[in-house]
Amino acid sequence: MEKQELVKRYIETLISSPINLVGYDNFEEAYHFLYIDSTLPMKAEDLGQKFIDVGTGGGVPGVFLAIEFGASGFLIDSVCKKIEYVKNKCEELKIENLEFLCIRAEELKDKGPYREYFDSAVSRAVSKIATVLELTAPYVKVGGKILLYKGPGYTEELGQSVNAMKELGVKLSEVRKYTIKGKDRFLIVFEKFDKTPEKYPRKVGIPEKRPIR
Numbered sequence: 001m002e003k004q005e006l007v008k009r010y011i012e013t014l015i016s017s018p019i020n021l022v023g024y025d026n027f028e029e030a031y032h033f034l035y036i037d038s039t040l041p042m043k044a045e046d047l048g049q050k051f052i053d054v055g056t057g058g059g060v061p062g063v064f065l066a067i068e069f070g071a072s073g074f075l076i077d078s079v080c081k082k083i084e085y086v087k088n089k090c091e092e093l094k095i096e097n098l099e100f101l102c103i104r105a106e107e108l109k110d111k112g113p114y115r116e117y118f119d120s121a122v123s124r125a126v127s128k129i130a131t132v133l134e135l136t137a138p139y140v141k142v143g144g145k146i147l148l149y150k151g152p153g154y155t156e157e158l159g160q161s162v163n164a165m166k167e168l169g170v171k172l173s174e175v176r177k178y179t180i181k182g183k184d185r186f187l188i189v190f191e192k193f194d195k196t197p198e199k200y201p202r203k204v205g206i207p208e209k210r211p212i213r
């Protein structure tokens with residue numbers, strides 16, 4: 001199926017879902033605030049070949065990135081019914097470059113070969129920057145990127161993440177500003193320059209409750 005047709009079908013799937021996946025029931029809004037938001041600030045080279053989407057919910061941004069750029073996505077979320085729904089719909093649409101796992105990001109380190117495994121990590125609307133860095137950095141290769149979708153509040157969160165960045169082996173490389181229907185949005189791009197200590201991510205809930213300071 002052609003890319004734009006796949007995007008259209010996937011959005012229709014999201015807005016008609018019986019479980020509340022994305023908070024939009026209008027096609028045009030969902031098209032802009034989900035698909036355009038996911039793809040506009042991204043470049044194919046950011047993702048590399050394999051990326052992880054932590055807290056993908058309804059497959060955002062992971063499904064749209066896989067369709068748009070052809071990279072292989074590994075999409076995780078702690079809510080199994082969301083992952084099941086998204087997985088089934090992607091299978092129906094024959095989107096083949098995606099894998100899914102229902103798991104907390106904190107627990108992925110004990111499952112499979114995923115430590116320092118991905119070329120990049122993406123995450124949108126999951127938690128504050130310091131928390132999300134702890135949930136993503138351990139799974140990205142040295143030299144890879146972490147790309148976080150944020151609103152205008154990102155500056156304060158970034159200021160509170162200086163120690164987390166140092167501790168996790170990541171540094172800020174770029175902030176890409178873009179606008180969706182008059183709303184300012186930012187893609188915060190980090191580079192992983194060093195290995196992340198084995199103790200990260202800490203136990204379930206700790207990255208959220210006690211972000212690295």
Ligand SMILES: C[S@@+](CC[C@H](N)C(=O)[O-])C[C@H]1O[C@@H](n2cnc3c(N)ncnc32)[C@H](O)[C@@H]1O
Pocket residue numbers: 021022054055056057058059060061076077078079082103104105106123124125126135
């Ligand atoms: C507000 S939703 C955002 C979903 C999607 N990324 C989007 O932009 O529409 C946050 C999602 O993150 C998931 N989540 C939160 N903490 C998580 C964790 N530690 N590990 C895996 N998933 C997590 C939640 O289950 C939820 O589906």
